[in-house]
Amino acid sequence: MSMEGNYEINGELVVLGIESSCDDTSAAVLRGNRLLSNVIASQKVHEAYGGVVPELASRAHLRNVVPVVSEALRRAELKAEDLDLIAYTRGPGLLGSLLVGTSFAKGLSEGLKIPMVDVNHLQAHVLAHFIQEGEEEREVPHFPFLCLLVSGGNSQIVLVRSPLDMEIIGKTIDDAAGEAFDKCAKVMGLGYPGGPVINKLGNEGDPFAFTFAEPQIAGYDYSFSGLKTSFLYKLRDELAKDPHFVENNKADLCASLQRTIVEILMKKLSRAAKDLGIKEVAVAGGVSANSALRDAMVAYGERSGSRAFIPPFAYTTDNAAMVAMAGAYRFASGASSSMADAPFSKVVI
Incomplete structure (x- = not known):
């Protein structure tokens, strides 16, 4: 708009x-x-x-x-x-x-x-x-900045030129990041909404225990359907060998899934920021409550010399x-x- x-x-x-x-x-x-x-x-x-x-x-x-x-x-x-x-x-x-x-x-x-x-x-x-x-002024982004907007229904990179001048430069072509969290949580029997549960369990597991497919999509667009399918196939194959596989590996599965989703999100955001020469980035939406994503934003800011903005949980x-x-x-x-x-x-x- x-x-x-x-x-x-x-x-x-x-x-x-x-x-x-x-x-x-x-x-x-x-x-x-x-x-x-x-x-x-x-x-x-x-x-x-x-x-x-x-x-x-x-x-x-x-x-x-x-x-x-x-x-x-x-x-x-x-x-x-x-x-x-x-x-x-x-x-x-x-x-x-x-x-x-x-x-x-x-x-x-x-x-x-x-x-x-x-x-x-x-x-x-x-x-x-x-x-x-309150009384204290919280630092806010300066225009233009990039915002990674991630939720249950949307995964977008938005170029924010002013409060009312925004352009979507990258978006999901299928599932959103939040959907991937929720659907993978559902097949593991973790309930709904699955994102917060995966976050909690993922913080207790090994993020490199399992490897899942990462999409190769041109430009700044996202895709999470292939990751979701890769996750489902992994469960199917392992459950055929061990009926207790999910229960015995729940934390590691959550940690590995969380790491993969966050890496997919951050790779495109960092590429867009580099290509456009933008030094201020922000994250917003329901998935911005995920601790791994928040940590990744902070790490990106420190690594790139950029300013990274993370919203209060509220x-x-x-x-x-x-x-x-x-x-x-x-x-x-x-x-x-x-x-x-x-x-x-x-x-x-």
């Missing part, structure tokens, strides 16, 4: 952010770029199904959105009448879930007679790096603070939304 405009945010602007793109209902309040509250209601119902069930997610959002927004305002010590702007996630995501957040935002905007802006969920993940907390998963931040930037540029704007599921940025 590219948009010219002013990016200076009014420090007194009070923004309510609403996020409902998948299975987390979240509301947050910012004053300028400073966080006042960030509330997230997660949905445990999906664990029994091994993945997010869209219909169940939509119903949970309907139950959660009002109390979550109320709690965000309470923690910010504000009333609805104190709000200046409402920012909401328009997409990409699950349409049913997005409809709940979109409809609530429109109704609240109309009721309070204040403006609203729609936010791209992926763009918001990138801009989470600019949220400030901003790695879907959250409304990043939506409010993106909304503040869009509002500063003159953007606004109308009642006719419909949510979208397609991945764009």
Whole structure:
């Protein structure tokens, strides 16, 4: 997405952010770029199904959105009448879930007679790096920088020229990194979501115990389907010889899978940074909570002489603070939304 405009945010602007793109209902309040509250209601119902069930997610959002927004305002010590702007996630995501957040935002905007802006969920993940907390200023990236955006549904390298001028220069052509984590965890019987479990077990294992296929994809694009297939074949072959193979090697399998995924991600990011001559890189999205990836980003920065930015854990998963931040930037540029704007599921940025 590219948009010219002013990016200076009014420090007194009070923004309510609403996020409902998948299975987390979240509301947050910012004053300028400073966080006042960030509330997230997660949905445990999906664990029994091994993945997010869209219909169940939509119903949970309907139950959660009002109390979550109320709690965000309470923690910010504000009333609805104190709000200046409402920012909401328009997409990409699950349409049913997005409809709940979109409809609530429109109704609240109309009721309070204040403006609203729609936010791209992926763009918001990138801009989470600019949220400030408390009195101390946290260092933020300088433009242009590269952002490795990795989650359950997306694996992208984004060239960030300004808060609202971003270009995807590399993306997955099949599965995302988060999907690879979750699907491999599922076949090992580790439950859903699998990423955090693999991270925990992987930190206890040998990352070089097993070798899995790494894709050879041109340019900056990613592919994780071949890695997933290689992992499945390894389990199949070893289980045929030893029925207890997974149980006896769980930590090493997780560590080796984690190392391989992180290496695939970092190779393309470092190549893009070198080719484009960019000395500042960042990581964002749900997979940015992975400790091996966070360590790899720090190591890359030290090795290359670049500045590497890692988001606080609170901003790695879907959250409304990043939506409010993106909304503040869009509002500063003159953007606004109308009642006719419909949510979208397609991945764009």
